[in-house]
Amino acid sequence: MDLTIAITGASGAVFCRAMLCALEVDARVSRVHFVPSENSLRVLAEELGVAGRNGLLEKLLGGPAKKCVQLSDSDIGASIASGSHPSNGMIVLPCSMGTLAAIANGLANSLIARAADVALKERRPLVLCVRETPFNRIHLRNMTLAAEAGATIFPCIPAFYNHPVDSDEMARQFVSRILAHIGLPQPGAYIWKPEE
Ligand SMILES: Cc1cc2nc3c(=O)[nH]c(=O)nc-3n(C[C@H](O)[C@H](O)[C@H](O)COP(=O)(O)O)c2cc1C
Numbered sequence: 001m002d003l004t005i006a007i008t009g010a011s012g013a014v015f016c017r018a019m020l021c022a023l024e025v026d027a028r029v030s031r032v033h034f035v036p037s038e039n040s041l042r043v044l045a046e047e048l049g050v051a052g053r054n055g056l057l058e059k060l061l062g063g064p065a066k067k068c069v070q071l072s073d074s075d076i077g078a079s080i081a082s083g084s085h086p087s088n089g090m091i092v093l094p095c096s097m098g099t100l101a102a103i104a105n106g107l108a109n110s111l112i113a114r115a116a117d118v119a120l121k122e123r124r125p126l127v128l129c130v131r132e133t134p135f136n137r138i139h140l141r142n143m144t145l146a147a148e149a150g151a152t153i154f155p156c157i158p159a160f161y162n163h164p165v166d167s168d169e170m171a172r173q174f175v176s177r178i179l180a181h182i183g184l185p186q187p188g189a190y191i192w193k194p195e196e
Pocket of ligand 1: 007008009010011037038039040042043046095096097098099100131132133
C-alpha cells in the first residue's frame with residue numbers, strides 16, 4: 001500500500017508517532033508520504049519534545065526511515081497532489097479544526113488540503129482524526145460536509161475497556177483501530193470478546 005499520513009496542529013502528536021511506527025514495520029505498506037503542517041511542529045515540540053522539521057521522521061521513529069518520506073505542506077507540486085499518483089488512502093492524524101475546515105470546503109490551499117481533496121475526488125479512503133473539545137457548530141457542520149463528501153470522521157477518542165497502561169499503549173491501540181478500518185488489521189490489536 002501507498003499511504004499519506006498528515007499531522008496538523010491539533011493535540012495528539014503521540015497518535016501520529018504511533019501511526020508512523022506501525023506503518024514503518026508493516027510489510028503490506030511500501031511507501032508512506034508524511035506531511036507535517038507548519039503548526040504541527042509547535043505541537044510536536046510541546047507534546048513530544050521533538051523540535052524542528054529537519055530529521056523529524058528519524059526523531060519520531062527513533063531511527064532511520066525506510067519507507068516514510070517527508071514532504072513539505074507548501075509543496076503543492078508533490079506526487080500526492082495529483083490524482084494520477086496511485087495512492088491507497090490518506091489519514092490526517094490528528095486533524096485540527098482549521099484543516100478540517102479547509103478540507104470540508106475544498107480549499108486545496110496546502111499539500112495536506114490538496115491531497116485530501118484528491119482522495120475525495122478519486123473516491124479513495126480519507127480518514128480525518130479530528131481533535132477538539134467541545135465542538136462548535138462550525139466544526140460539526142464541517143464534519144458533516146466532509147463525511148458527505150466521502151471522508152471518514154474518526155475522532156481521536158481512544159478506548160478504555162482495553163485497560164491501557166500508558167499513553168503510548170493507548171495510542172497504539174487507537175492506531176490499530178484506524179488501520180483495521182482501512183484494511184490493515186494489526187498484530188496485538190485488542191479485540192473485545194466478552195464471551196471468553
Ligand atoms: C499545544 C496546542 C494544542 C492545540 N490543540 C488543538 C486541538 O486539539 N484542536 C484544534 O483544532 N486546534 C488545536 N490547536 C490550534 C491549532 O494548532 C491552530 O488552529 C492551527 O492554526 C492549526 O493549523 P493546521 O491545521 O494548519 O495545522 C492547538 C495549538 C497548540 C499550540
